Amino acid sequence: NAGVTQTPKFQVLKTGQSMTLQCAQDMNHEYMSWYRQDPGMGLRLIHYSVGAGITDQGEVPNGYNVSRSTTEDFPLRLLSAAPSQTSVYFCASRIRNLGTTGELFFGEGSRLTVL
């Protein structure tokens, strides 16, 4: 199993450009989420989805859009990149009910630099 696959691993954008970070999982997980990781801060939730067709905002959603048309894919879109969006982005997935033992699986990350 590939688990959670993110592409691209590295990306450099200019301010105002748009792009999409791709995330795919092959574990048939209902729940998928996007986090950003910045130096000196814990992982922060951007958007999440509890199933195909259902998305919701996390802690830091501004400047990002998501959609969930299939169980497997959960792309993150930056419509007009800003330097404040320079970060490492992680996609994660799990079964819907995390409960007391449910495992959260992370991708390898996408490092984005906005100039």
Place this chain on the structure above:
Amino acid sequence: KNQVEQSPQSLIILEGKNCTLQCNYTVSPFSNLRWYKQDTGRGPVSLTIMTFSENTKSNGRYTATLDADTKQSSLHITASQLSDSASYICVVKVVGGGADGLTFGKGTHLIIQP
């Protein structure tokens, strides 16, 4: 506000030595606590998950403890190896909670020197 504080921020030890990482939390109501290992340039990988009733849980050379009364957890690494060099992240889950109900610590950056 739910918070997870980890200490120390960074730690350097010699290969073969033991070390203990600390995690204090103010998350409520508590559901479970997780420790993740994050190698440089990689995604976090789960080490242990502990519920309210569990005091100690081991995963090879990693042993996590939980004191739900004082809201403290520790991760003890025995006979450290070079491959233990990584960031270790403490994550606490609330009962119910909006979104994923997870609060992440900032991590402890551990360096094992030969």
